[in-house]
Amino acid sequence: MATAKEFDEFDAPAHLKRRSRPLRVADAIKDLMVENDMVAGDRLPSETKMIEMFGMSKGTIREAMRLLEAQGLVETKTGPGGGFFIRQVSHERARALLGNYFYFQNLRIADIYQLREMLEPELAASLAGKLPAHALERLERDIARYSSPATSLEEERDHHVNSLRFHMRLAKYADNAILGFLIDFMASILSDITVSRHLYDPPNFDLWKNGIDCQTRLVAALRGGDSDAARSIMTEHMKYARRLMQNQEDIVPKRFIRER
Amino acid sequence: MATAKEFDEFDAPAHLKRRSRPLRVADAIKDLMVENDMVAGDRLPSETKMIEMFGMSKGTIREAMRLLEAQGLVETKTGPGGGFFIRQVSHERARALLGNYFYFQNLRIADIYQLREMLEPELAASLAGKLPAHALERLERDIARYSSPATSLEEERDHHVNSLRFHMRLAKYADNAILGFLIDFMASILSDITVSRHLYDPPNFDLWKNGIDCQTRLVAALRGGDSDAARSIMTEHMKYARRLMQNQEDIVPKRFIRER
DNA sequence: CCCAATTTGTTCGTATGTATC
DNA sequence: AGATACATACGAACAAATTGG
Numbered sequence: 001m002a003t004a005k006e007f008d009e010f011d012a013p014a015h016l017k018r019r020s021r022p023l024r025v026a027d028a029i030k031d032l033m034v035e036n037d038m039v040a041g042d043r044l045p046s047e048t049k050m051i052e053m054f055g056m057s058k059g060t061i062r063e064a065m066r067l068l069e070a071q072g073l074v075e076t077k078t079g080p081g082g083g084f085f086i087r088q089v090s091h092e093r094a095r096a097l098l099g100n101y102f103y104f105q106n107l108r109i110a111d112i113y114q115l116r117e118m119l120e121p122e123l124a125a126s127l128a129g130k131l132p133a134h135a136l137e138r139l140e141r142d143i144a145r146y147s148s149p150a151t152s153l154e155e156e157r158d159h160h161v162n163s164l165r166f167h168m169r170l171a172k173y174a175d176n177a178i179l180g181f182l183i184d185f186m187a188s189i190l191s192d193i194t195v196s197r198h199l200y201d202p203p204n205f206d207l208w209k210n211g212i213d214c215q216t217r218l219v220a221a222l223r224g225g226d227s228d229a230a231r232s233i234m235t236e237h238m239k240y241a242r243r244l245m246q247n248q249e250d251i252v253p254k255r256f257i258r259e260r
Numbered sequence: 261m262a263t264a265k266e267f268d269e270f271d272a273p274a275h276l277k278r279r280s281r282p283l284r285v286a287d288a289i290k291d292l293m294v295e296n297d298m299v300a301g302d303r304l305p306s307e308t309k310m311i312e313m314f315g316m317s318k319g320t321i322r323e324a325m326r327l328l329e330a331q332g333l334v335e336t337k338t339g340p341g342g343g344f345f346i347r348q349v350s351h352e353r354a355r356a357l358l359g360n361y362f363y364f365q366n367l368r369i370a371d372i373y374q375l376r377e378m379l380e381p382e383l384a385a386s387l388a389g390k391l392p393a394h395a396l397e398r399l400e401r402d403i404a405r406y407s408s409p410a411t412s413l414e415e416e417r418d419h420h421v422n423s424l425r426f427h428m429r430l431a432k433y434a435d436n437a438i439l440g441f442l443i444d445f446m447a448s449i450l451s452d453i454t455v456s457r458h459l460y461d462p463p464n465f466d467l468w469k470n471g472i473d474c475q476t477r478l479v480a481a482l483r484g485g486d487s488d489a490a491r492s493i494m495t496e497h498m499k500y501a502r503r504l505m506q507n508q509e510d511i512v513p514k515r516f517i518r519e520r
Numbered sequence: 521c522c523c524a525a526t527t528t529g530t531t532c533g534t535a536t537g538t539a540t541c
Numbered sequence: 542a543g544a545t546a547c548a549t550a551c552g553a554a555c556a557a558a559t560t561g562g
Contacts, residue, residue, distance in 0.1 A: 020528095020530095021529080022326060022529095030516050046546085046547065046548085047547080056530080058532085059532090060530060062548090062549085063529095066282060067326050067327075067329065068330070069330075070331050071357060072361070077539085077547085078537070078538045078539065078549075079537090079538050079540060079545095079546070081539080081540065082539070082548065083546095083547065083548080088364040089360050094360075097354070097358070097361075100331055100333060101349040101351075102438065103349070104300065111438050112438065115436075119378060122374070176371040176374055177366065177371060178367065178372065178375055186438075256290050280548095281549080282549095306526095307527075316550080319549090319552090323549095337528080338528045338529075339527060339557095339558050340525065341527085341560065342526075342528065342558080342559070
């Protein structure tokens with residue numbers, strides 16, 4: 001169990017001496033989580049308890065909790081029975097944090113499509129014959145949301161967003177958590193960019209048609225359990241969309257992804 | 261410019277009223293960064309200044325800065341000329357933060373290899389003929405580090421780590437920032453797991469041999485600008501390694517990735 | 521080498537807000 | 542409604558780090 005002594009700054013190795021107290025407390029809490037096999041929902045010691053444990057002031061402890069909160073690892077509740085609780089890092093938080101990184105990385109649209117072209121076909125193939133009826137119906141409802149041609153620019157924008165929503169839905173069903181997360185991340189960035197940069201303007205009828213067509217055939221292939229067909233339909237779709245975005249070599253605009 | 265009034269809690273829309281003050285300050289600072297096109301190295305207003313600006317106490321401001329610090333967006337320096345400085349989210353920080361997410365996701369070794377098999381061949385292909393001499397030499401030096409068979413378990417472990425280091429090096433040269441980051445991330449997780457789970461035990465001579473062989477041929481292909489060869493060598497290598505890990509269906513052990 | 525100025529780091533006491541019983 | 546247990550927030554004071562004279 002953690003004692004105040006362990007965290008005494010004078011005990012710290014030389015190269016760690018300068019680390020601030022909140023940072024050290026946050027690390028200690030992480031260790032606590034790992035060593036005690038704590039899971040989401042578990043309660044951490046209260047502020048007062050931590051003040052004793054670490055021999056540090058309330059402000060320092062609070063700063064430490066903020067460090068963990070920003071990482072999505074901890075949430076806070078006031079009132080009796082309240083305190084700091086361990087939280088599973090949410091999809092949305094992870095997406096936003098990774099987005100912060102790419103905020104500085106001069107992403108190009110083509111980069112995103114290069115990834116999508118590698119990942120999405122494999123996801124499609126892996127899901128063939130694996131999805132329950134309600135999932136397939138949900139996908140069909142996603143498609144239905146933009147199945148009639150857009151008659152206004154706003155509708156065109158919504159079509160783009162809804163088309164990407166289909167891909168995010170697919171990503172949720174992924175058996176491979178990394179694969180699912182990444183596909184969702186790509187679609188999410190793309191959706192942001194499409195809206196903020198007005199990439200839906202001018203409307204592109206062919207892209208819409210290809211999207212509807214491919215997604216419809218894809219659902220059929222998924223239902224039929226035809227893995228190869230699913231892969232090649234998705235490949236075709238990605239290549240098509242990529243070609244249309246190919247000239248979008250612009251740097252992705254700088255803005256932070258909001259946690260939704 | 262931001263004024264205290266803007267952040268008065270009573271001005272906030274209903275659904276945002278409960279957001280804590282540090283959270284709101286952190287968001288305001290992010291907006292400040294975006295709107296003023298601030299870049300890494302730029303200095304944010306000092307504590308005292310922010311206390312005025314937001315009309316909040318020192319503790320609250322500091323908690324807000326910790327929120328940004330944890331995301332890797334801000335660093336702090338004491339002394340004259342010190343203060344809060346904008347910082348480009350580092351590779352290592354992004355890796356650690358994303359690692360937090362997967363800490364809760366029941367990752368399997370096979371999942372990681374599925375991704376590597378998709379991504380690494382494309383990276384290899386895209387680098388053929390593009391790397392300057394010093395980069396190729398660096399890769400060769402990475403290979404040299406484990407070119408003689410391991411004679412002890414520690415050496416075997418180092419061989420695994422060094423082999424993965426080769427892939428991380430390759431990732432650094434990627435033109436596509438997302439692709440590079442992801443490959444590095446996979447190799448990094450794998451390296452962690454290999455060490456912490458002793459996956460290098462028992463030693464696997466064939467895996468080592470295949471690694472050396474493939475990497476040597478890969479560098480030759482990269483130097484010769486043979487894109488297709490580079491892709492197929494990497495594919496072969498990944499498939500081989502994947503097969504050997506195939507039975508490693510275990511859940512990845514729960515531990516946080518340390519920022520290095 | 522020391523001293524002074526500047527800026528963050530940390531503590532403590534107090535008061536307030538919030539949810540539960 | 543009142544008591545309790547918890548986080549949230551403020552303000553004043555002092556400590557530590559860094560820079561420049």
